[in-house]
Amino acid sequence: MKRILFLTFLLASLRAFSQSPTESQISVLSKKKFDWMRSPNSGQLASLMDNNVILQLANGKTQTKNEFLDELRSKRFVVNSITISESLVHVFGETAIVTGKLVATVTANNKNSTINKAYTEVYTRQSGQWKMVLFSI
Template identity: 25%
Template sequence: MRKIITGALLLVLTSVLSYAQSPGSRTSTPSKAEQEVLDLSKKKWDWMADKNADSLAILFDEKSVFVHMGGSWGKAQEVNIIKSGGIHYKKADIHSASVNIIDNTAILLNNITLLAVVGGNEVTNPFIVTEVYIRENKRWKLGSLSFTKINTPGSPR
């Protein structure tokens, strides 16, 4: 009887631990499509740091939405904010990134520390950033970018 109970407990514990793993804890090599999205996200952070509004305007879908600590808006306002320097995304230190692809939609989670200039003030904040990409005509377009402030960089997801 003791062996049966011990075996059952081990089975339950193993199931719970495997279910509780976060998407970012996966150790397998990303698929080609997942790697494309991870690389594109990295380029996006570089373009934001360089205030490369023209490249970002091509990447952002016409119906894209952006959620920040101070509000939410669409593509035109985000591009104008970057172009004008209203928000300067100086440097995104990416601590981890994971991507899940569902049909033609990729959901990417970045755990970052963002150094930015907002309203003339330099600020550093830890965020989980959710990026949603849609694949159309063999190209990925950014559909949504949302910042969720967390307490510390590297916090578990």
């Protein structure tokens, strides 16, 4: 009897920690986004973002898609490394929310710094494609 209870608990626990296919897809996109931020000329970051994406940055500034991408391309803001310590995906129909924690080393205006922050991303499915509509760090 104990063995059956243990196996039932184990299976329930595994199921609670597993991701749905949509959650896995969003998780991969979120991780790729951080990689693309390190090489912003690839075009993949731009295609992931909705044209009206809201970008709330660690310094309190809010930027448009073009402002953010221009800052990355011009090297005024360089993402040197990013380590994700926590990432959770929640899907609500055609909307997905990612919450997490990260540590990033960046160079802004020729000054190196380390950012240790929580972040939130919101994605919506548009014509079958997931688009990022909010990134807040």
